[in-house]
Amino acid sequence: MQDEAQKAGVLQPGRPYEPFQFVVKSGQVIPGWDEGFLLLNQGSKARLIIPSKLAYGANQSGPDIAPYSPLIFDVELLSIKPGKHPVLSKKTPVKKAYGKSVLN
Numbered sequence: 001m002q003d004e005a006q007k008a009g010v011l012q013p014g015r016p017y018e019p020f021q022f023v024v025k026s027g028q029v030i031p032g033w034d035e036g037f038l039l040l041n042q043g044s045k046a047r048l049i050i051p052s053k054l055a056y057g058a059n060q061s062g063p064d065i066a067p068y069s070p071l072i073f074d075v076e077l078l079s080i081k082p083g084k085h086p087v088l089s090k091k092t093p094v095k096k097a098y099g100k101s102v103l104n
Helices: 002-008 031-038
Strands: 045-050 070-076 094-097 099-104
Touching: 031 045, 031 070
Parallel strands: none
Antiparallel strands: 045 070, 094 099
């Protein structure tokens, strides 16, 4: 991974270039990653172009990401681990309660 970043001219010294594990929709990553990774299958490679409103918006993130910056990531989804909760499908019955969808 580090070699690929160096060849592309985007290597950032001191940055770890190793797989990153996170739980989708848990607030661990920017919303653009949550949305982007939900579109991928295991083994997929993609370029995620994330508008600032799905990244850091009006906030600066460290010395390299200015407010209102769109972000571009070349990513690969190495593996998927099933979660503890069932995934909703179109066949899953949904009940409306106080404006939020909940399982029956």
